[in-house]
Amino acid sequence: MAKIERAQKLFLDSLNQKFKGQDIESEKTTFYNFNGVRQSPRKREFMKEAEAIEKERGISMYDPERCHLGGIPMGQRQLMSYQVSGTGTYCEGDDLHFVNNAAMQQFWDDIRRTVIVGMDMAHATLQKRLGKEVTPETINEYLHILNHAMPGAAVVQEHMVETHPGLVDDCYVKVFTGDDEMADDIEPQFLIDVNKLFGEEQAESLKAEVGKSMYQAIHIPTIVSRTCDGGTTSRWSAMQIGMSFIAAYRMCAGEAAVADLSYAAKHAGVVQMGSLLPARRARGPNEPGGIKFGLFGDIIQADRKHPNDPARASLEVVGAGVMLFDQIWLGSYMSGGVGFTQYATAAYTDNILDEFTYYGMDYLKDKYDFDYTAPSPDQILEPTQDIVNDLATEVNLNAMEQYEQFPTMMEDHFGGSQRAGVMAAACGLTCSISTGNSNAGLNGWYLSMLMHKEGWSRLGFFGYDLQDQCGSANSLAMDADRGLMGELRGPNYPNYAMNVGHQGEYAAIVSGAHYGRGDEFCYSPLVKICFADPSLKFDFSDPRREFARGAVREFMPAGERSLVIPAR
Amino acid sequence: MAYTPQYGPGTSVVAQNRRNQMNPDHKLEKVRDITDEDIVMVLGHRSPGSAYPTAHPPLAEQQEPDCPMRKLVKPTDGAKAGDRVRYVQFADSMFNAPSQPYQRTYAEMYRFRAIDPGTLSGRQIVECRERDLEQYTKLLVETEMFDPALVSMRGATVHGHSLRLSEDGMQFDALQRCVLAENGVVKYVKDQIGVPLDRAVEIGKPMDAEWLKAHSTIFHSLVGTAYRDDKEYIEYIQRIHTLRTKYGFMPTEE
Structure with a gap:
C-alpha cells in the first residue's frame, strides 16, 4: 500500500x-x-x-x-x-425521509408491483391442448385486452365494477423476447425493445439469454400494491392474465385448461422480484427482504447509462439499495422505527463515498494498471487474499485520513455506523470492481471493518458487533447456512438480516463485480430488461437523481387519490 | 506455561497507551481528585449519603443454593450487599480523548469484575452493582483515562464524539451538562442524564494538547498519531483477517 x-x-x-x-x-x-x-x-x-x-x-x-x-x-x-x-x-x-420523498416511495412501489411472467407455457397450452392458433396478431390482441384488464377492468363478465383509469394510469404490461423477428411483429406500444435500450453487445447477449421465449413485464397499479402487499402482485397479475386469455382466445371460462393457464401465470411462469420470506418475517413474495443482491443489481440500470464507469454505476446501486433496505426495509418494515434515514443518506450524499471509491479506482490504476473505465473480463485482477488486503487497507486508510483531515466531514458523518458503512463500501467496491468477484468484494468490506475498529477503537452500533467482526470468516464461505456467493445473498441472509447500514452496500459490491467485468447482467437477464423500460414511473437508470427530484418536490408519483377525494 | 497477555500489537505511542490502560499491572496515572460525593452526584443514581437501594437481600441473609459456581466466584461488594445494577456511560471525543469506546471496554474487562459493558461508536456504557460502579467510575475519572473537556458522562443524548470542538475546546453536548468555567475548571451543572444539580461539581482542568497526544488511544492523522505509520498494527490486522478468512475462528498458521 x-x-x-x-x-x-x-x-x-x-x-x-x-x-x-x-x-x-x-x-x-x-x-x-x-x-x-x-x-x-x-x-x-x-x-x-x-x-x-x-x-x-x-x-x-x-x-x-x-x-x-x-x-x-x-x-x-x-x-x-x-x-x-x-x-x-x-x-x-x-x-430524504421516505415519507417525505415521493420518488423514494415510487422506487419501491415500482419494484413491489412488478412481476415477470413467461408466455411460453400459456402458448403451449393454447396450441397443444386447445388447438388454438397463436400468432403475432393474437398476441397483440391479447396484449391490448390485457392492458385493458390489468388496471382493473372487466373483459368477460356483465355488470362489473371497474377501477378509474385515472387512479391506475401507471399499470401496464409490455413484453420482450430475444427473437428479433418476433419482436418486430409486436406493436411498439407493447414492446420493451432490447435493441434500442441497450448497447449493441449488451443487447446481443441479453437476447441470447432470453432466446425465442417471450416474457410479460407486468406492473400492477401502485395503489393496489400499496393497499395490499407485494404478494398481491403475482395474484392480481395472474387473475387478469387468465381473464385476458379467456377473452382473447375465446375460451370457456370454466374449462380445465384455464387451470393450466392460471398455474403458469401464478406459479410456474412467474419471476418474483423478491422471494418468499420465512414465516417469522411475516412477509410474502415481492417484499424487500426477499430481493437477492444480484437481482437488485439488475433492477438498477445505471450500468446502461454509465457502461464505462462501473464505480458510478455501483454508487447508484448503493444509493438505491440503502434507501430501500435501510430506510424502508430495516428502518420501518422490520424494526417498526421511523426509517433509518441517516444511516442510509451518508452513503449517497455529499459525494463522500464517491470520493473514497474513486480513490480506489485511481489506486487500482496507479498500482495495478487497472483501467476501470474499460470494463472487461480480460483485465480483472486475480482475487487473491494479498490483493484484497492491499486494496482494502489502502482505501480504508485513505478514507480514515480524509475524515481526520476534514473535521467537517467527520461532523457530516457524525455516527460511527455511517462512517463504517461508507468506508467499507469503498473498500468492497474497489475489490469487487477490480476482481470481478463479489465475494472478494465482501472480504474487502470486512477487512475495512476490522481496520476501522482498531484504528478508532469504535465501529458502529451494537449490530456491527454481530456481522462485521465475524464477517471475515464467512465472506468466502459457501457452506449451507453459513455462506453463499454474493449474488445469491440478500437482506435475509442470516448475518445480514437485522443490521442497518450494510445491505444496500452489499448489493452494490455484488453488482460492481459484474459492472467491472462489463457483464451484461448480474443475475437475471429478464430483470435487467424489465427495468430498462422507460414507461416506468421511476427512472431506474438514475436513482440518485430521482431521489433528488423527490427531495425538491419535482417528482410526480403514481397512486394518487386526488380524483376521488374532495379538492383541497 | 502460564499465559502472558500481550494486550495488542503496535509500535506507536497509541498502541502502548492502549496496552497500558488494559494491563491491570500498569498503575494508571492519577491526574485529579474527585470526592466520592461528587461522583455520586454526577452519576445521578442516588442522593449522596442515602442508602443503596437493593434488588435483593444481602447474600449472607438469603438462602444460597448449593452451587459450585457460587463457591468458585467471589461476589463483589455490591453483589454481596444486593445492590441494584446501575450504569455510567462515557462519550469520548475523537480529537485525542484519552480513552475510546472499545478501549474502555477492554480496559474495564481486564481491570474490573462483575461488569456488563456495551460499546458503540459515540458512547460506551458499563453496568454493574451500584457501589462497585462508584468505585470504578472514580478510577475512570481520576486517572489518565479521562479528560474533562474531551470526555463526558452522558446517560442519553450523547451526540458529540465526532463533532468539531467548541472554541473553548469542549466536546459538543446538546444538554451542556458540563461547562468550562472562567477559572479554567470544567464543572458539571447537570448529572449524566441531564438533571440539573443542586450545586456544580468541579471535575478539573482540561489537559493540554501535548498531554492528550501523548496519552491518547485513538489514531488521528491531524491532531495525533497517524494510523498508517504504525505498520506493525496494520500488518497484524491484515493477518487476523486473512487467518479468519481461511480458517474461521480456529486459525492454523500456514
Missing part, C-alpha cells in the same frame, strides 16, 4: 456549501447559537403545518420546542443540508 494523491476531492463542494463561510479543515467551531430547531426552513414548515393541523383536529402534534429533551430543541449544533451525490441538488435531511 502507498498513498496516492487526488487533485480534486469530490466532497469539497458539498462541505463548503454545508458549512458556508467556515474553514472546513478546522477542528473548532461554535455551538448553541443557531436558534435551535428554527434554523431549518423545513422544520419551521413542519411547525407551521402542525399548528394548522392542531387547530383543525384539536389534538396536539409536532411540538419540537416542548417535547424534545424537556424543552431543549435539536439544533444546538448546525442542522446541515445535504447534496444528493452526483446530482448537485441540495436538500434538507428531512427531504
